[in-house]
Every structure is written in structure tokens, then in C-alpha cells.
Amino acid sequence: MPTLEALVLSTVLVGFLGIVFKRNLIMKIIAMDVMSTGVIAFYVLIASRTGVLTPILLSHAGPKTVAQAGESAAAYADPVPQAVILTAIVIGFSIQALMLVGVMKLSRDNPTLDAQSIEEHYSS
Amino acid sequence: MTQLITTVTIVWIALPLFLGFLLYLLPVLDRSLTLAMAVLSAVYGLYQILADSPIDLQLIDSFGVTLLVNSLSGYFILTNALVTAAVVLYCWGDQGLDKAGQKRPRKTAFFFAQLVILHGCVNAVFICADFMSLYVALEVVGITAFSLVAYPRTDRTIWLALRYLMTSNTAMLFYLLGAVLVYQANHSFAFVGLSNAPKDAIALIFLGLLTKGGVFISGLWLPATHAEAEAPVSALLSGIVSKTGVFPLVRCALLVEEIAPIVQIFSIGTAVLGVVGAMLEKDTKRMLAFSTISQMGLVLAAPVAAGFYALTHGLAKAVLFLSAGNLSDRSFDALRKKPMPRSLWIVIAVASLSLSGFPLIAGFNAKIQTLGQLQGWPLIVLNTAAVGTAIVFAKFIFLPFSNTSTELLPISAEGAILLSPQKARPALFPSLFVGYWLAAGLLLSVLLMAGTFYIEDYQLANLLKALGKVGLGWLIYAIALRGPLNLARIRLPRAPERLDHLMGGMSLILVLLFWRVLA
Structure with missing residues (x-):
């Protein structure tokens, strides 16, 4: 588990470094996607701390019985972070779509999409 | 009664999102519906301030998804309502002529749809008390602010909007990491969980909120964006959008005592940084943006008095941005040569005096309330920052105006052409x-x-303190900026405002936060 956590967090870091160091705007946006993938994976990782089973009650006897069952109840994954990160995935992808549309518009006058030269061009 | 207020709250928070889509189908009603929504929020905000009976709404189950409406929220909601209403009135009819003498077209339904959605999400930020609803609300605020900044669809505004969205989205990714750490520690997303959470969670969440709120180094994205956006959009950004990052910090500082000292350090840092930036700035709109960075510090300085301070700042800053958009030039040097109409000067002067803390205007009370909560060295530094604010706004107050205001009186620029063509x-x-x-x-x-x-x-x-601070500020302005010292020659480097440096600055702030939090 610690290895997995390290890998997930380094994905976040790699993505962030990509946003800083990549000069092309498209690459920056892709780097942001990598970073957000890392964050999503981190949520899934946290959700699996308690177990990896899908929390669906198989018996129709209700939650009480499952709680009494003890061990089997303990191996469930936590559904809350997974549910929550779904929202973040949707928001993240819509933001990315929006940014790509903006970049498309910019690319007409700035075909290289080099962030630094675009910035110099528009900050004068 | 409680049941009624709960229902009203839920309807009120959901209504703007519904209206946003409705406006698009019924473009005829765009302005009136947006204005009605703002009026509704104003009533709701005022009720919360006066009634002072907090409403606490919990989502079923135990994950801490909470809405908490109290008088602090009331002040912020009222600010939001008034600024939105002012922007709708500003954009209502004919937009006058631009500098090239071209008629500005009326805003389309798209603009008002974005405006009302922004209004709703900002309200949502001001009532939520858990990190997940806050995340969703902040992201939607970011998206609508993007659309509003990019509304003119020139390449320059699209670039600035992109830069804004990229900065804010990256900050929010860090924030998400922090939010899940809070959840892991408490099995709940509620703000109160911050006291149990690992220290890294605080640092990551703060990075997101500081960037969103334009606080300290993380706020350096703000001058370029606020300066280049259209006047009504700048007024929105500065008046309310920047408060969406500050409000959660204030609320956390009130709910969790351990957080308060960190918030205070950043508040002092940002107050000083913003005031220095504003003093040396030669461009009106950029100066106002730097002043926003500094004022966010004063909002954060005393969480108890934050609501009223945010209200007075939001109103005065919105007036100033709307007015600055109508000045003949953006640079102070040019404005000193061309007098403005007296009526416009009066508006600018009243708003500037309010921000400087001049008696008889609400800014005075806000400063007294905020500074009254402080003691020791933070009080001294923030008093200095207050003198700095007086220096900054002296730049506006001492601009020349012409007494023959009749020829420049508003209403119809075409009418003026008929009367005196030359x-x-x-x-x-x-x-x-x-x-x-x-x-x-x-x-x-x-x-x-x-x-x-x-x-x-x-x-x-x-009264003496306030007048003394304003007087001292004006004296320093006369000596240091305009007079013999002429410090106005100094130009601040713009490099830290470049996109790469903004991102790099984020990592520095993160290191600083880790160091402060873990210390």
C-alpha cells in the first residue's frame, strides 16, 4: 500500500511539474489532466483502506445482520470518496473541455501555442 | 417557522441555477429575472443579519455535508446581492460609447445567464460548511468567471480567462487532496474536522483557498485578470468572486481555533504586499486589483468582524471598478492631464474615502470594528497598511476634475455630439x-x-485616529509619491505574474504552509 501511495502522489507531482515546465499550452492542459488523474487515484486509494469489496448488501435481511456478521462487513471499500470523486471527475473534464476550446481559439493567431510568447504578446 | 426557513433556504439556493437555464430559453426576461434574484438574495441576506438565528442543514447520514447560514453568511450574501444588482443595472440598457466612439452592444442573455449562475454559486459558497460542497461551488464559480472574463471573445481576454482557469483549477486539485485527508481522519467532510486532520491537509486546503481568494503571493494572478476584464466583470471579480476564497478561511478560523494564527499571518502578509503593489502601480485598474489583494488581508485579519468589512469593501471596490472603466484613460499620469467630470469624481472620491476609512462612510466603521479585534504587532502592521491604503486612494482623490460638468453630463453621448460636434x-x-x-x-x-x-x-x-491615518496617508502621498522623493518612479517587476511563475509560486506557498503548519 505505501508503494501504491507513493506512486499515486508522484503522479500528482509529475503532473504539477508538467504544468510548470511544459511550454506548449496543450501540453500544460494534458499535464493538468495527469495531475487530476493522480488526485482521483488518491481518492480511490483512500476508499480502499478498509477493503476492496463493493458495499452492496447481498442478503435482504438489512444492514443489522451484516454488521453482526463482523469480519465480512469490515472488508468493504468506503463508497463515499468514490462517489465524491465522481463529481470532481465530471467538473475536471468539463474544465478541460472549456480550456481546450479556448486554446483552439487562441491557436488561430498563435499557432505555436507557446505559453511564454502568448503571454508576452498579450501583456504589453 | 424553522421548517419554513429551511424550505426558503433550499429554494433560494437552487433558484439561480434554475434561472440560469430559464434565461437562455426566455432571453426577454434576462435582466429582470437576474435583478429579481439579486433582490431576493438581498432580502435573505438582510434577514440573516438581523435575525441572527443560525440555520444548520445536514444532509442525511454522517458525512458532514452541511449548510450553515449565520449572520456572517448574511453579510457576504448581502454583498453578493448588491454587487450583482449593481452590475445588472449597469448592463441594463445602452452601454454608451467606447473610447473609439463605437456603440457598445447590449449584453446578451448568455452574459446574464452566467451572471445569475455565478450569483447562485457564490451564495452557495457563503453558506456551505463542508469541503465537498465548497469544492463544487468554487469550481462552478471558476467556470462562470471564466465565461464572463472571456465574454468579449478577443484573444487577449480568452488568454486571461484561460490563465485564470488554469491557476484556479491547479490550486483546486491540491485542495481536493487536502479534502480527502480530512475525510480520512474524520469520516466527514465538515469544516470542524480540520482540527483532527493531519497537518498536510490544512496546508493543501489552504493553498487552494489562498489562490482562489487572491491572498498573498498566490493572489498575483489577480491584477492582470481584473485589469483586462470589462468594467462590470472586474467589479464582480473583485467585489465577490475573490471573497469566495476568503470566506471559507474566515469560517474555518472561527470554527477551528488552531487555524486562526496561520490565517492571521497570511492576512498580514497579503495586506502589506497588496498595499505596496498598489502604491507603486501606475495603472488605475491594476492598482484597484492590488488594493483588493491588500483588503482581503483586512477581511481575514479579524474573522469576527469579517462580514461587515467584506460588505464595505465589496461595495466600494465595485463602484471604483465601474467608474475606472469609464475614465478616459487607464494611466494615472494621463488622468492628471485630463480632468474628469465633477459628478464622476464625486463618486470615485466617496468610494475611495470609504476604503481609506474616512468617517461618515461605512468603511470607517469596518476599519474600527476590524482593528478593534486586534492587539500587539499585528495591530501595528495593519494600522500601517491602513495608512498605506489612504496613500493609495489619495491617487484617485487628488485627480483633477472640471467644474463645467454640464457638457459631460451622462445620458446621451449622441446628444452631446449634436450640441457641440468639436x-x-x-x-x-x-x-x-x-x-x-x-x-x-x-x-x-x-x-x-x-x-x-x-x-x-x-x-x-x-475619529481622531481615522482622520490622523487618512491625513498621514495624504501627507506621505504628497511627499513621497508626488513630491521631492518621487518614489513613483519605481516600477514593480511583472515577472511574478507570469503563468509559470504563478504555478511555481504555488509550490513555494505550499512549502511555506507546510513549514508554518508543522512548526
Whole structure:
């Protein structure tokens, strides 16, 4: 588990470094996607701390019985972070779509999409 | 009764999102519905301030998804409502002429749809008390702010909007990491869980909120964006959008005691940084943006008094941004050569005096309330920052104005052309129009009225202190910026405002936060 956590967090870091160091705007946006993938994976990782089973009650006897069952109840994954990160995935992808549309518009006058030269061009 | 208020709250928070889509189907009603929504929020906000009976709504189950409406929220909601209403009035009719003498087209339904959705999400930020609802609300605020900044669809505005969205989205990714750490520790997303959470969670969440709120180094994205956006959009960004990052910090500082010292350090840092930036700035709109960075520090300085301070700042800053958009030039040097109409000067002067903390205007009470909560070295530094604010706004107050205001009076620029063709075409102020006066009138009258909330502040000592600070500020302005010292020559480097440096700055702030939090 610690290895997995390290890998997930380094994905976040790699993505962030990509946003800083990549000069092309498209690459920056892709780097942001990598970073957000890392964050999503981190949520899934946290959700699996308690177990990896899908929390669906198989018996129709209700939650009480499952709680009494003890061990089997303990191996469930936590559904809350997974549910929550779904929202973040949707928001993240819509933001990315929006940014790509903006970049498309910019690319007409700035075909290289080099962030630094675009910035110099528009900050004068 | 409680049941009724709960229902009203839920309807009120959901309504703007519904209206946003409805406006698009019924473009005829775009302005009236947006204005009605703002009025509704104003009533709701005022009710919360006066009733002072907090409403606590918990989502079923135990994950801490909570809405908490109290009088602090009330002040922020009222600010949001008034600024939105002013922007709708400003954009209501004919937009006057731009500098090239071209008629500005009326805003489309798209603009108002974005505006009302932004309004709703900002309200949502001001009532939520858990990190997940906050995340969703902040992201939607970011998206709508993007659309509003990019509304003119010129390449320059699209670039600035992109830069804004990229900065804010990256910050929010860090925030998400922090939010899940809070959840892991508490099995709940509620703000109160921050006290149990690992220290890294605090650092990551703060990075997101500081960037969103334009606080300290993380706020350096703000000057370029606020300066290049259109006047009504700048007013929105500065008046309310930047408060969406500050409000959660204030609320966390009130709910979790351990957080308060960190918030205070950043508040002092940002107050000083912003004031120095604003003093050395030569461009009107950029100066106002730097002043926003500094004022966010004063909002954060005393969480108890934050609501009223945010209200007075939001109103005054919105007036100033709307007015600055109608000045003949953006640089102070040029404005010193071309006098502005007296009526416009009066509006600018009242708002500037309010921000400087001049008595009889609500800014005075806000400063007294905020500084009254402080002691020791933070008080000294923030008093210095207050003198700095007086210096900054002296730049506006001492701009020349012409007494023959009749020729420049608003309403119809075309009318002016008919009367005096040679004066009108390269007109000094081609674009003052009815909407501007309605918006400025609304904001200034509330600003003047709000002062009466705290009559007890009018004591001799307070008055002398306030007048002393303003006087000292003006004296320093005369000597250091305009007079023999002429420090105005100094130019601040713009490099830290470049996108790469903004991102790099984020990692520095993160390191700083880790160091402060873990210390």
C-alpha cells in the first residue's frame, strides 16, 4: 500500500511539474489532466483502506445482520470518496473541455501555442 | 417557522441555477429575472443579519455535508446581492460609447445567464460548511468567471480567462487532496474536522483557498485578470468572486481555533504586499486589483468582524471598478492631464474615502470594528497598511476634475455630439450612461447607510485616529509619491505574474504552509 501511495502522489507531482515546465499550452492542459488523474487515484486509494469489496448488501435481511456478521462487513471499500470523486471527475473534464476550446481559439493567431510568447504578446 | 426557513433556504439556493437555464430559453426576461434574484438574495441576506438565528442543514447520514447560514453568511450574501444588482443595472440598457466612439452592444442573455449562475454559486459558497460542497461551488464559480472574463471573445481576454482557469483549477486539485485527508481522519467532510486532520491537509486546503481568494503571493494572478476584464466583470471579480476564497478561511478560523494564527499571518502578509503593489502601480485598474489583494488581508485579519468589512469593501471596490472603466484613460499620469467630470469624481472620491476609512462612510466603521479585534504587532502592521491604503486612494482623490460638468453630463453621448460636434467626438468621457449612475447610486447609498449600523463607533478617539491615518496617508502621498522623493518612479517587476511563475509560486506557498503548519 505505501508503494501504491507513493506512486499515486508522484503522479500528482509529475503532473504539477508538467504544468510548470511544459511550454506548449496543450501540453500544460494534458499535464493538468495527469495531475487530476493522480488526485482521483488518491481518492480511490483512500476508499480502499478498509477493503476492496463493493458495499452492496447481498442478503435482504438489512444492514443489522451484516454488521453482526463482523469480519465480512469490515472488508468493504468506503463508497463515499468514490462517489465524491465522481463529481470532481465530471467538473475536471468539463474544465478541460472549456480550456481546450479556448486554446483552439487562441491557436488561430498563435499557432505555436507557446505559453511564454502568448503571454508576452498579450501583456504589453 | 424553522421548517419554513429551511424550505426558503433550499429554494433560494437552487433558484439561480434554475434561472440560469430559464434565461437562455426566455432571453426577454434576462435582466429582470437576474435583478429579481439579486433582490431576493438581498432580502435573505438582510434577514440573516438581523435575525441572527443560525440555520444548520445536514444532509442525511454522517458525512458532514452541511449548510450553515449565520449572520456572517448574511453579510457576504448581502454583498453578493448588491454587487450583482449593481452590475445588472449597469448592463441594463445602452452601454454608451467606447473610447473609439463605437456603440457598445447590449449584453446578451448568455452574459446574464452566467451572471445569475455565478450569483447562485457564490451564495452557495457563503453558506456551505463542508469541503465537498465548497469544492463544487468554487469550481462552478471558476467556470462562470471564466465565461464572463472571456465574454468579449478577443484573444487577449480568452488568454486571461484561460490563465485564470488554469491557476484556479491547479490550486483546486491540491485542495481536493487536502479534502480527502480530512475525510480520512474524520469520516466527514465538515469544516470542524480540520482540527483532527493531519497537518498536510490544512496546508493543501489552504493553498487552494489562498489562490482562489487572491491572498498573498498566490493572489498575483489577480491584477492582470481584473485589469483586462470589462468594467462590470472586474467589479464582480473583485467585489465577490475573490471573497469566495476568503470566506471559507474566515469560517474555518472561527470554527477551528488552531487555524486562526496561520490565517492571521497570511492576512498580514497579503495586506502589506497588496498595499505596496498598489502604491507603486501606475495603472488605475491594476492598482484597484492590488488594493483588493491588500483588503482581503483586512477581511481575514479579524474573522469576527469579517462580514461587515467584506460588505464595505465589496461595495466600494465595485463602484471604483465601474467608474475606472469609464475614465478616459487607464494611466494615472494621463488622468492628471485630463480632468474628469465633477459628478464622476464625486463618486470615485466617496468610494475611495470609504476604503481609506474616512468617517461618515461605512468603511470607517469596518476599519474600527476590524482593528478593534486586534492587539500587539499585528495591530501595528495593519494600522500601517491602513495608512498605506489612504496613500493609495489619495491617487484617485487628488485627480483633477472640471467644474463645467454640464457638457459631460451622462445620458446621451449622441446628444452631446449634436450640441457641440468639436467637443464630442474625441470626447473625454464618451461613456457615462444611466446604468452607471443607477449602479453607483445603489452601491454608494448602501455604503452611506451601512455606517449608521454602528453609531457607537463615533467617539472622539476613533475619529481622531481615522482622520490622523487618512491625513498621514495624504501627507506621505504628497511627499513621497508626488513630491521631492518621487518614489513613483519605481516600477514593480511583472515577472511574478507570469503563468509559470504563478504555478511555481504555488509550490513555494505550499512549502511555506507546510513549514508554518508543522512548526
